[in-house]
Amino acid sequence: MKFMFLLLFSCVFFLQGRAQQYVESVLPYRLVGGKMIVEMKMNGQVRSFIFDTGGQTALTEEVCKELKLPFLDSLKITDVNGKEGGYGRVLIHELIDSEGKFIFKDIPAIVIPAPSPFVCFQVDGLIGSDLLKYLIVEIDGKSKTIKLIATDKNVTPSLRKMLPFAKAGVMPVIQLQAGRDNLLTLFDTGYPGFLSLKKTDYRMLKEKNALYLTAEGYGEGGIGLGGMAKIDTLYRVELPVLSIGASRFFHVSAETSTPPYTLLGVKALEYGKVTIDYSRSRFYFEPYEIKEQSLQESYHDVVLRVKDGDLVVSSIWSGMKDVVDIGDKVLKINGHVVKKYDFCESVISGIPELKKKKSNKLTISTKDGEKVILYKKRLYEK
Known part of the structure; x- marks a missing residue:
């Protein structure tokens, strides 16, 4: 399951007992059904959340009622399947990381109506990019850790491994290269695979002979806030070469879908460490191995x-x-x-x-x- 929120909100964060200088905190995560699960203290209670760089901070209706969170307003949101609906917002008084070094204050959160789509993951909500926009975030798939860094100095990797954000805002939308063609892509840890290809990008790359069509099918899409996506035509493809900055991948298998962007998902963390410098709108990918990877996959019919x-x-x-x-x-x-x-x-x-x-x-x-x-x-x- 994947959920996408397209509106950005702000919050304030403080460093516990320190001036704003170099401070870091390590947030362990565990993978459950392809989702990154972290723990943070919300309004004094330890709670579990999905860590989703492609989403916005959200809470289940159940936990909002339990904690009696104050209602802010309502707004329209477009989900991952392009369905639009009205959703309420509440205010989280305080979120604190597991080491107690970062305190986030007065955070607006989208209310996900009951029954919660998060119920299978036993979480109370989602931590999105809006909460992280003043930080540097380093995600290490080998150690299963997320390092939160606040600094006035540049502590990120070499600029040779850097891709600038390709869109205004806090979402890590970057330009990958499919052969010689640019591919506007959202790095989305809420997506459990490696690459999900937006249908319009599929058509563009097909016209340029930049991919191979390996299979055509039809079926249901993923579950979004507005429910199950309608039955639609689906395509499986292979990209001969996909580049993430200086790192190249060969024979990359992907399926088409209907999100706002092509998605680079959590499986990318199996091949390299990702650093997102939200404060400077920069994305870094550091491969664990120098060798070029083949990502050809087999599928069920x-x-x-x-x-x-x-x-x-x-x-x-x-x-x-x-x-x-x-x-x-x-x-x-x-x-x-x-x-x-x-x-x-x-x-x-x-x-x-x-x-x-x-x-x-x-x-x-x-x-x-x-x-x-x-x-x-x-x-x-x-």
Whole structure:
């Protein structure tokens, strides 16, 4: 699941017991279902949050009522699927990092209506780029740490590894290069993959022969604030070369989607350390290894999700288009009748029966009767 908020707000932060000089605090994170989870003290209580550089600070309606947070106003927000809706705002009196060095005061937060889309991750909200705009943030995927730095000196890496923000505001929107073509991209730790390609960028790169179309499909999109995205045509592609500053990646697999920008997601942290100098609008990527990486991936021809306890088809690719349809229900896995599944468990851990083998036989109920298909990842030929 991914949520995108497109409005920016401000807050004030203080350094605990010090003048504003070089101060740093280390914030550990854990990965849960592809989300970065951190702990901060909110209004005196330790709470868990999703750390999302592509989002804005937000709280669940449940925690707002529990803490009786004061209501500010209402506003319109466009979610990751382009759906617009009205949402309230509340005021967080105080947020403090885990080491007690940074105190954020009077923070506006968007209210996410109940039932909360964050419930599967057992968090009370989201920490977004708006909270970090006066800081330098260093994210190390190897140590699973986020370093918050306040300084009047430049302590960031070499300018050779730097990409300037390509848009006004605090969001880390940068220019990547797909071959020789620029690709306006948001570094978004709320996206669990490596690269999600905006459809208009896909069309632009296709016209310039800067990518290969490897598969075409259709299916449901992700869940946003306005609910599930409508069924739409989807594309899987391979970018021959993708450059993040001086770092080059080859055979980069990606799928199309409908966010405001192409997204560089949390999997980028598997290949390098990211530093975001919000105060100077700069982004740095330092690869862990000098060698150039190949990111070619294999995929299933059928994508599944849990709906009302049942395992159903949510998107279809390649030769499966005339075999099954969206919403068809899985009856058996390798000959065994499936049980009812917990949605949150499937989001966090996946379906246990499908993780035991690389290849599985699914018995699926379709409009033409029961069909048995092979559920196995494969590489698509260009």
